[in-house]
Amino acid sequence: MKTDLVIIGGGIVGCFSAYHALRQGKRVTLIESGQHATGATVRNFGQVVPSGMALGIWSELAIRSVAIYEQLHQEWPLPIRQNGSYYVASDDAEMQLLTELGQHHSQMDYANFALTRQQLQQANPNLKSDYCVGGAYYPNEYSAESVQLSQRLLSYLEQHPNCQLKRGQLAIDITHSNNDVQVRCSSGFSIQAEDALICCGHFLNRLFPNQLQRKSVRIAKLQMLKTQPIPSVTLKGNLLTGLTIRRYESFASLPSFSQLSANEHQQRLQAHGIHILFKQSVDGSIIIGDSHHYDDANASDSLTYRDDAQVNRMIVEEAQRILDLPHWNIAETWSGFYCQDDANNVLLETLSPGIHALTAIGGKGMTTSAGLTERVIHQLYAAGELRTLAAQLAHSPIN
Numbered sequence: 001m002k003t004d005l006v007i008i009g010g011g012i013v014g015c016f017s018a019y020h021a022l023r024q025g026k027r028v029t030l031i032e033s034g035q036h037a038t039g040a041t042v043r044n045f046g047q048v049v050p051s052g053m054a055l056g057i058w059s060e061l062a063i064r065s066v067a068i069y070e071q072l073h074q075e076w077p078l079p080i081r082q083n084g085s086y087y088v089a090s091d092d093a094e095m096q097l098l099t100e101l102g103q104h105h106s107q108m109d110y111a112n113f114a115l116t117r118q119q120l121q122q123a124n125p126n127l128k129s130d131y132c133v134g135g136a137y138y139p140n141e142y143s144a145e146s147v148q149l150s151q152r153l154l155s156y157l158e159q160h161p162n163c164q165l166k167r168g169q170l171a172i173d174i175t176h177s178n179n180d181v182q183v184r185c186s187s188g189f190s191i192q193a194e195d196a197l198i199c200c201g202h203f204l205n206r207l208f209p210n211q212l213q214r215k216s217v218r219i220a221k222l223q224m225l226k227t228q229p230i231p232s233v234t235l236k237g238n239l240l241t242g243l244t245i246r247r248y249e250s251f252a253s254l255p256s257f258s259q260l261s262a263n264e265h266q267q268r269l270q271a272h273g274i275h276i277l278f279k280q281s282v283d284g285s286i287i288i289g290d291s292h293h294y295d296d297a298n299a300s301d302s303l304t305y306r307d308d309a310q311v312n313r314m315i316v317e318e319a320q321r322i323l324d325l326p327h328w329n330i331a332e333t334w335s336g337f338y339c340q341d342d343a344n345n346v347l348l349e350t351l352s353p354g355i356h357a358l359t360a361i362g363g364k365g366m367t368t369s370a371g372l373t374e375r376v377i378h379q380l381y382a383a384g385e386l387r388t389l390a391a392q393l394a395h396s397p398i399n
Helices: 014-023 058-076 094-107 117-123 146-159 264-270 295-301 309-320 363-384 385-394
Strands: 003-006 029-030 083-088 113-116 134-138 143-144 165-166 173-178 182-184 190-198 217-227 239-241 277-280 286-289 293-298 330-342 347-352 355-359
Touching: 003 014, 003 182, 014 029, 014 146, 014 355, 014 363, 029 146, 058 363, 058 385, 083 094, 083 117, 094 113, 094 134, 113 117, 117 134, 146 165, 146 347, 190 363, 217 295, 217 309, 217 363, 286 309, 309 330, 330 363, 347 385, 355 363, 363 385
Parallel strands: 003 029, 003 190, 029 165, 083 239, 190 355
Antiparallel strands: 083 134, 113 134, 173 182, 182 190, 217 286, 217 293, 217 330, 239 277, 277 286, 347 355
């Protein structure tokens, strides 16, 4: 059996790579080691937030991703909601950064509105007035139910006549010979293709480990929590707070960013990579997080799946400074993992003739994958090489 493109990995990067290849009329086989995605695609906040992406090409890809979500949603309804994003500044320095970012996005015709403290509290009455000094609203941004979104994307591909979805198949070997790529799985299944695209997320030790587990790549562990449903509370959209403004890539290149100073309390949280986000799920529960701890790609065993209770307490205590909720009963905690390439912003490379890798996208997969993979698939088939695009993606700074 032969296909045009075989994709290894059924997370959001792999799914959207398949989606765009199908739109170009290619025959696609998608190989997923589990029955569904288990990595960063389903262990995240489910926020599609172009406003947080690094200014330049990554911001453009994120805004394009929103349009692709909308396009696919018309054809194949997705569990996404255009609730917008609210940024909450806790001091004047953070508010200045929001003002500068809003001016930049307005020049791009990307809708945003500055908000006073009163306007923020009118939209989100549970915000504590002694925390916020003002904020900003981005109306075109989305929240998603991550697990259900992953399942819907796989279901879309599964029903497409030009896509073969192979669930529960662990790819163990990829070789190139006689102008074809051969992929073999542990079950004995094998397939030939003109090209293979490895979208393995943080599972870097399965295929081409010597090339993927490179010095510039780190694994990040994130901790998140979810409350029991709180039907009496309605959060209008994604809620991003002061430490988020201090962390997200879009703010790093703004004129006032270098003037930020952190007090002792902020430094203690930043030492664990903590910044506070809120997203209310459709069942009324509220997801809260998150933290970030890192290790080298080839030493990632130190990042265990066990949660650090102290880190969770720090997240909840900071969240309680921001929101006034009827209760803080935690129903669930979990860890998420992603990998990021600190030198290049993403690992996009041809590893061997016909064999390509697209991974280490960092914490921006939900927001940028749809637009990024459109560009990757176009570059692969229009130009036959990925170096030019990889260089463009590396140009934007990572924070």
